[in-house]
Amino acid sequence: MPVLRGAVTFSRFLVEPAEDAPADLKRWLVKALKARAFEPIDRKSEEERASGFVELENSEGTDFSSGSISYGEYALFAYRVDTLKVPGPVLRAELNKWAAAFEKEKGRPPGRSEKAEGRASLRQMLRNRAVPGTKVHDLSWNVEARQLQIWAASRTAVEEVMNAVETAFKVKLLPLVPAAMAERNGLAEASLGPTAELLGVELSAEVNHGEA
Helix, strand or coil: CCCCCCCCCCEEEEEECCCCCCCCHHHHHHHHHHHCECCCCCCCCCCCEEEEEEECCECCCCCCCHHHHEECCEEEEEEEEEECCCCHHHHHHHHHHHHHHHHHHHCCCCCHHHHHHHHHHHHHHHHHHCCCEEEEEEEEEECCCCEEEEECCCHHHHHHHHHHHHHHHCCEEEECCHHHHHHHCCCCHHHHCCCHHHHCHHHHHHHHHHHC
16 A cells, blocks of 8 residues: 555656536545446456456445545545456366366266366366455545546556546546656757756866866
8 A cells, every 4th residue: 555655656647627527526536436446356257357446445445435535635545456367277287187087987088068068167166266366556636736646667557547547537647747748838858858057068168178
């Protein structure tokens, strides 16, 4: 939980609100979070990934009560991603053991349809036993200053959370980095380069002149 304990890499964004600003910000936040709340992977399905918003201090919580997301002028919540995938080598090993047991019992190797059924049954068994991999990315949103921080180091993760926020809240996130800020303010990218003073060029010239 980097937002409340310790430091980690984060990305900052300016939040460009929708044209129709909500009258009740807290209600608007809760409604949007619930609409895109995390739902666990259905183990009986084929899905291998699930994602959505959760409470900051409870990665299982999706009630989003005012007390769980409001910290002064900040709204704090998180984005959770679960993955559940049966490794191919594990499934093949189980299938080989099943085929050997089948041949020993029946006196013949399993047919194509029997093998397909066995594979499906074994895959479901392994999915039921598997523990999903979970990643949780914290978000800190200063609603008054219209600034959002996504606490993630991976660019892919940041982009996924960005898309989720923009979709759920109907807003636009603008990166708060020098190049992007300069572009929004009509400044040329070349103007962001280091100055002669910063590089010490003038100082070097003065020293050389004095030595001459």
